[in-house]
Amino acid sequence: xxxxxxxxxxxxxxxxAMPLFEQLYxxxxxxxxxxxxxxxxxxxxxxxxLRGYSSYQPGTNFRAWMYRILRNTFLTxxxxxxxxxxxxxxxxxxxxxxxxxDTQTPEAILIDRSNQALLHSALEELPVHSREVLLLCEVEExxxxxxxxxxxxxxxxxxxxxxxxxxxxRTLVKQKLEKS
Numbered sequence: 001x002x003x004x005x006x007x008x009x010x011x012x013x014x015x016x017a018m019p020l021f022e023q024l025y026x027x028x029x030x031x032x033x034x035x036x037x038x039x040x041x042x043x044x045x046x047x048x049x050l051r052g053y054s055s056y057q058p059g060t061n062f063r064a065w066m067y068r069i070l071r072n073t074f075l076t077x078x079x080x081x082x083x084x085x086x087x088x089x090x091x092x093x094x095x096x097x098x099x100x101x102d103t104q105t106p107e108a109i110l111i112d113r114s115n116q117a118l119l120h121s122a123l124e125e126l127p128v129h130s131r132e133v134l135l136l137c138e139v140e141e142x143x144x145x146x147x148x149x150x151x152x153x154x155x156x157x158x159x160x161x162x163x164x165x166x167x168x169x170r171t172l173v174k175q176k177l178e179k180s
Contacts (some may be wrong), residue, residue: 011058013050013053017046017049017066020066021042024045025038025039026139027132027136027139028041028074030139031070031071031131031132032077041077042070044073044077045073048069049069052069061146063150064146064149065150067140067142068150068152071132071150118173118176118177122169122172123135125172126168126172130168131165132151133147133151133158133162133165134166134169136150137162144158144162
């Protein structure tokens with residue numbers, strides 16, 4: 001007796017891509033350091049990915065594939081490596097008011113804002129290749145392998161860039177604290 005096995009359902013582009021939207025936008029915003037530019041980058045990334053979806057190999061890391069498209073789109077955009085704009089620390093949904101928990105004291109809020117501003121400022125000073133590997137690891141929580149695939153660099157390069165980026169960020173934060 002022969003049993004027929006139904007073919008495996010392949011995921012559609014929408015099923016794979018839409019859950020990544022916020023993560024891609026956050027990464028684009030960190031790279032471009034501008035909300036409008038980040039929106040344009042994500043939109044262009046989705047257009048390019050949809051056009052090239054037939055070349056995506058099912059079973060490979062779709063998330064890394066999308067990040068690679070976003071990164072390449074950023075590097076070839078008009079801002080590319082020259083992005084030096086500031087990142088807003090306030091939420092637009094709250095009318096520009098900073099996002100804070102109701103249980104914090106005014107002193108704690110002030111310290112948090114100061115620390116955020118210090119960290120954002122230091123991150124902005126890192127070269128793009130350092131900033132992107134640091135953000136992919138620490139903010140997007142990608143594995144070293146996923147970062148290597150997304151950036152199309154060897155695993156060892158990911159680890160060394162990450163180590164150097166962390167050290168540079170520590171140095172920048174320390175310098176900024178000494179100045180204040």
